[in-house]
Amino acid sequence: MNRRLEKQRYIENLIKSGALKIKVNDAPRYLTYTNPGIHYDDFDIYNRPDLIKMMLYAIKAEDIGENAHSFNDGDKMCSFMYWDTLLKDRTFFVGSVQYNFTRILYARDVPKWPLDVKFSFGGIGSTSLLQKSEFFLVNSQELVMSRLTKLIAVDRQSRRPVPHPDWYREKMTGKEVPLDDLIFTGFQRPQKGTFVRKIQIVLSDTDRNRHTNFASYVRFGLDTLHLALTLRARRKAAEAKENSLLPNIDSAPDLRTRHPKTNEAKSALNKLSVKSQICESGSCETSNASIDSHVAGSKSFEPLISTVDSALPRVTTVDSALPLVATIDSALPWVTIDIMRNGTKNLKICYRKECVEGDFVDVHIWQEKGEELTVRCSVDAVDGSPISQFILEYFGSLSNL
Numbered sequence: 001m002n003r004r005l006e007k008q009r010y011i012e013n014l015i016k017s018g019a020l021k022i023k024v025n026d027a028p029r030y031l032t033y034t035n036p037g038i039h040y041d042d043f044d045i046y047n048r049p050d051l052i053k054m055m056l057y058a059i060k061a062e063d064i065g066e067n068a069h070s071f072n073d074g075d076k077m078c079s080f081m082y083w084d085t086l087l088k089d090r091t092f093f094v095g096s097v098q099y100n101f102t103r104i105l106y107a108r109d110v111p112k113w114p115l116d117v118k119f120s121f122g123g124i125g126s127t128s129l130l131q132k133s134e135f136f137l138v139n140s141q142e143l144v145m146s147r148l149t150k151l152i153a154v155d156r157q158s159r160r161p162v163p164h165p166d167w168y169r170e171k172m173t174g175k176e177v178p179l180d181d182l183i184f185t186g187f188q189r190p191q192k193g194t195f196v197r198k199i200q201i202v203l204s205d206t207d208r209n210r211h212t213n214f215a216s217y218v219r220f221g222l223d224t225l226h227l228a229l230t231l232r233a234r235r236k237a238a239e240a241k242e243n244s245l246l247p248n249i250d251s252a253p254d255l256r257t258r259h260p261k262t263n264e265a266k267s268a269l270n271k272l273s274v275k276s277q278i279c280e281s282g283s284c285e286t287s288n289a290s291i292d293s294h295v296a297g298s299k300s301f302e303p304l305i306s307t308v309d310s311a312l313p314r315v316t317t318v319d320s321a322l323p324l325v326a327t328i329d330s331a332l333p334w335v336t337i338d339i340m341r342n343g344t345k346n347l348k349i350c351y352r353k354e355c356v357e358g359d360f361v362d363v364h365i366w367q368e369k370g371e372e373l374t375v376r377c378s379v380d381a382v383d384g385s386p387i388s389q390f391i392l393e394y395f396g397s398l399s400n401l
Contacts, residue, residue, distance in 0.1 A: 037113030123176035221377035
């Protein structure tokens with residue numbers, strides 16, 4: 001099956017239905033249309049619009065704008081940025097992308113079906129192309145979310161950047177919608193002080209080109225963040241439970257005679273086990289990881305996630321001398337699951353290179369001073385070089401406004 005042909009047929013059927021209500025403006029060049037809204041399946045476990053689903057929602061909406069034969073170019077109809085012609089001898093990679101979300105997205109009492117879209121051409125560089133999609137409440141100027149993207153034209157075989165053809169420059173120069181340029185090439189990851197999870201790329205992480213999907217990198221980071229916060233909460237709950245079972249020393253000086261079950265309870269807590277996942281070569285097995293007592297006077301305890309064989313890929317920490325909770329607190333001192341529930345305000349991503357099925361990557365997450373509502377992530381190759389990096393900012397609590 002020719003996927004591009006099937007996509008074109010799907011869009012043509014939408015146009016024939018009259019549901020899209022497409023309108024094209026020539027100079028500046030932009031397209032407006034009505035897009036199906038947010039689906040009930042696009043919500044996460046906290047009943048908030050799921051970030052990954054919103055990323056995919058935006059790209060699917062842009063597919064319509066990019067591929068619809070909506071512009072009359074002399075004697076033929078074509079897509080408003082000549083996408084159908086431009087892609088014959090090249091393809092485009094996403095260099096960087098920025099998503100902005102408003103609180104309207106998270107307002108449960110505001111209908112978001114359908115949404116109006118404005119899809120704009122933002123100009124071209126030597127090999128780059130800037131475009132922006134904006135999503136509004138229907139028949140309104142209330143912005144719900146936007147996506148600003150810098151694309152890089154590359155040769156299909158060599159994967160090296162190639163300049164835009166002269167005919168394209170002639171047709172599009174001077175027709176750009178004024179947009180702020182997107183300049184984001186990443187950042188330096190700290191050598192220590194991050195929480196890191198090692199994973200292996202599997203088929204469901206990849207796209208039709210067999211490269212890791214643009215949204216998968218963000219999912220790796222979000223999963224790692226939520227895992228870290230969950231482990232911290234579980235560990236602290238276990239410590240609190242252990243503390244509650246210890247007797248008051250002032251009122252019970254002779255613990256062995258007056259509280260014969262104390263040592264037994266304490267010993268049982270020290271042997272408390274949890275399930276951890278050991279993943280190797282795409283398969284997972286379950287093992288037990290011991291939670292040692294931090295309250296019982298030990299200076300350190302083993303990380304909550306451990307493996308039988310330390311050579312296996314695993315969830316780990318940069319500083320193995322630190323207890324797990326201390327490591328997470330150091331890497332993520334401010335963010336909480338409650339902050340995640342507030343919803344994403346801004347997401348900025350850059351893509352440095354590619355990885356494919358079977359590759360191992362290290363997913364680092366951390367926070368920096370002055371960025372209490374922001375989390376940084378670097379998805380690195382095994383040699384430490386960054387593949388993709390992003391900065392994720394959450395909304396603050398409404399009570400703090």
